[in-house]
Amino acid sequence: MGDADGFRYGGLGFLVSVTYLDAIRSAQEKALQDDPTVFIYGQDVGAFGGAFKATKNLAKRYPGRVIDSPISEDAMVGMAVGAAMEGMRPIVEMQFADFSTVGLNQMLNHAATTFWRTGKPCPMVLRLPSGGTPGSGPFHSQSMETIYSHYPGIVVMTPATVDDAYTMLLEAIAMPDPVVFCEHKLLYYHLKADALPKSAVPAFRAQVVRPGRDITCVTYSAMVHEAVAAAQELVGEGYEVEVVDLRTVKPLDTDTILASVARTGRLLAVGESWPWGGASAEVVARVASEGFELLDAPPKRLNAKDTPIPYHPNLWAAHRPTAVRIAAALREVLRY
Amino acid sequence: MATRTAGAVAPRSEQELLLRGERLGRAMIRARLLEEKLGSLYRAGRIVGGVYLGRGQEALSGAGGVALRKGDVFAPLIRDMAGRLAFGEPMEDALRAYLGSRLGPMKGRDGNIHRGDLSRGILPMISHLGAMVSTVSGVLMAKRMKKERGGVGLTCVGDGATSTGSFHEGLNLAAVERLPLVVVVADNGYAYSTPRERQFACVDLVDRAKGYGVAGVAVDGTDPIACGEVLHRAVERARRGEGPQLVVGTLLRLCGHGEHDDGLYIDSTMKSSGRGRDCMQVMGDQMKKMGREKDWLSWREDAFREVEEAVAKVSAEPVPDPFEEDWWATQMGSGTEVLGSS
Structure with missing residues (x-):
């Protein structure tokens, strides 16, 4: 520079x-x-x-x-x-x-x-x-x-x-x-x-941004930070959540996702976009069809609500997935 | 910015005029005979999908192709066989697209009028009308950034495409950037079956030029000599840096939208009016007046032979094989294969 x-x-x-x-x-x-x-x-x-x-x-x-x-x-x-x-x-x-x-x-x-x-x-x-x-x-x-x-x-x-x-x-x-x-x-x-990076992870590779043994949370973009916060919240309850950042949603790095689910046996896919279809649905579909035997519980998705995105912060905070909602969804899969 | 109609022909060297006239005449007759053959092949079941003809529009379309030169960019639309051939698209490539030859520029992945060859400066149209206006503008902006001077872009639309947002956005962009773009509108009376009065409410589409801040020229699209002159001048004005040129040719589509359409909705009074003249007939008359009937006939004979030979050649070419397709829509496909996903 x-x-x-x-x-x-x-x-x-x-x-x-x-x-x-x-x-x-x-x-x-x-x-x-x-x-x-x-x-x-x-x-x-x-x-x-x-x-x-x-x-x-x-x-x-x-x-x-x-x-x-x-x-x-x-x-x-x-x-x-x-x-x-x-x-x-x-x-x-x-x-x-x-x-x-x-x-x-x-x-x-x-x-x-x-x-x-x-x-x-x-x-x-x-x-x-x-x-x-x-x-x-x-x-x-x-x-x-x-x-x-x-x-x-x-x-x-x-x-x-x-x-x-x-x-x-x-x-x-x-x-x-x-x-x-x-x-x-x-x-x-x-x-x-602190500074601009000096090296790069290839763009098409998903990354485990937080290792954990109990459940895999696959997400991307701003939701990665919500998922990491949710994972922190669950530490106190004795759960270690593995967070996978897709980084690129198309093409989708199925291998990294399946490798993580093989370790944890459970999956929550989170997206900020609407619930009908999308990256989180694709993740669940691929794990269900290609990694069915890796799963100890039904895979789950969490997305925004199926309405236009609201203006008022009170409504908006309830519309999108947040750390609190992600933590609740993680618990649901963990307790299955 | 003035709107003008084709006026007196400025004196040019007779040699040049004759040469351009021959190029236009040959392109017109080659297009007409090739399209008649395509219609036959379609009815014989040898072409899947559809066949879309430019019958009646050969003069306007061909004149655009003749006015361009190597290094220019051409984005034809549905009824521009004549313009394509005049600009240098081989007859074989037209047939390859329709017959799905693996040797054609689209390799059977796309067909009929959705063909082009970027290495020749011919952009393959997408079906969405008006879309090519901004795309040709992008090519011209790129040339300007690369400091390549003197190139012109020409794209063709029908009266229907002028109703799209894409057309408006594209022409406005070209005007703002003052690009060397020529937009040829074939006001052919109908967009599929919809008559022009259901398409727009202005008296003449050329009136819109003023609103865009571009030059506008109206021309009788059935008159080959007038089309040749008007398009030649429009392209040269664009080349000189005078900004976008909107050329509106008035004519009539002398066929259905495609060969599946009998076009019975076309108004009979329109057919018998001036705009319903067949430019091919007009060309024959103009040649006769110049005492060049023999030339006209020999061009026709050459074109007939060329069509027969091209059909025979392309018919023998291989068609695509689904087992040999790589089925990658991106070039990064091999990268995604490593990751085991798509």
């Missing part, structure tokens, strides 16, 4: 902490610096630096490569498909993941089918500021990984840590396939690390 005034520096001029958002901004800066084919396109990403400041100062430093788009999600993604076909590596920032529904057609039917239909790569990254935050309501809170994962031809990443936000975004940009990068807004400012 040649210059990093997007970060907070300590009195001695060294980096004291990096947020999840800093990591995303830094990964984009590194990609712009290292690869002349990378450019960023999105609403307010230019001089303004993006709605969440994920592109702060980048337009100034990389003139002509961090470009404000009209409010046209369909055309933003369609443009990126064309640019990718022409050898560029566009990063499209959606202002909110929820708004990407307007650009779904270009992503699902165009970007996703290009390699299959033509044999030519379509390297592009769709960055989705995802997930709930207090007061965000029905249209600024959604988790879209279920929809994108359903379509063949797209990689869907859901990083939960500062390290992963940085290394996985770099990997996403370098991949020959279209990648949907679901970055969680709740983690943007509050999740911190």
Whole structure:
């Protein structure tokens, strides 16, 4: 990092902490610096630096490569498909993941089918500021990984840590396939690390982030932190919960999940998205069909409630899975 | 930004005009004869899915293909066989898509009009109308970022596609970026069975150019000479940096939406009006007026032979084998295999 005034520096001029958002901004800066084919396109990403400041100062430093788009999600993604076909590596920032529904057609039917239909790569990254935050309501809170994962031809990443936000975004940009990068807004400012990572775990590998012998809790994105908190809560009750962070939901690293369930014999899959289908359903389905004999109890899922995402924090806190709700679900499986 | 209609033809070298005329005439007749053959193959049960013809639109479509040059980008739509052939798509590739040959650019994974060849600058359309406008714009933006100057993008739509959000978003984006994009609208009277008055309420689609801040030109889509001239000029204006060009050709689809559709809903007064003229007939008359009947006939003979030879060749080519397919929709497929999941 040649210059990093997007970060907070300590009195001695060294980096004291990096947020999840800093990591995303830094990964984009590194990609712009290292690869002349990378450019960023999105609403307010230019001089303004993006709605969440994920592109702060980048337009100034990389003139002509961090470009404000009209409010046209369909055309933003369609443009990126064309640019990718022409050898560029566009990063499209959606202002909110929820708004990407307007650009779904270009992503699902165009970007996703290009390699299959033509044999030519379509390297592009769709960055989705995802997930709930207090007061965000029905249209600024959604988790879209279920929809994108359903379509063949797209990689869907859901990083939960500062390290992963940085290394996985770099990997996403370098991949020959279209990648949907679901970055969680709740983690943007509050999740911190001491420094940017020096090494990376391959993006397609799930990781055991907390070892345990009694039950496996498979989850991803912000829910990893809720699951780890729930695991801590259960320590006092004598249970050791193993938490697996999927990191990338498509492709799904079934082997790591099955290896964990082989150790624990029990499974809870947690997702912040809605309960009908999705990554948590896929995890349960795969374990049930490929690892049935590893199980000592019926596998369970925990997701948000099946309603639009509520505005008021009281309602929102009850709508999404939290450490308390995850702990309750874990107990249910443990006591079967 | 002015809306204009095809006016007097500026003097150009006769040689150049003759050459462009021949390229257009040959593309038109090649497209017509190839499509008639495709219709026969469809009725004979040799083509699965559907066959979609550009009958009556060969002049407008072909003129676009003739106006482009190597290094440009072409995103044709449903009725652009003439434009494709004029731009350089081999007749064999059209047949390969329809017959599912493994040797075609789509390898049997996609068919009929959903074909293209990125190495030739032909983008394979997706079925969702208007989608290619922003995609061609993306190619042009990439070329600009790579400092490749002078390239033009041309895409074709029908009157129906102009109702989509995608068309609007794409053309607006191109206008904001002032891209060298030519959008050719074939106002052919019907979107499938829906007449244009159920599609839009403005008098003429070319009037929309002003709203987008782009140049707009109207042309009689049944007149090959006018189409050739208007498209040539529009492409050259785009090439010179004058921004997007909206060309609206008025004509009539002289067939159903596809060969499964008899098109009986097409209004008979429209058929007998000026827009119902067959551009192929007009081309023949124009050639006759120039004393070039023999040329026209010889182009037809050449095209007929080319079609027969291409059908024979492609019919003998291998079709896809499900056991040889790798069934990976991503290039990272091998990586996912290591992990034992997909």
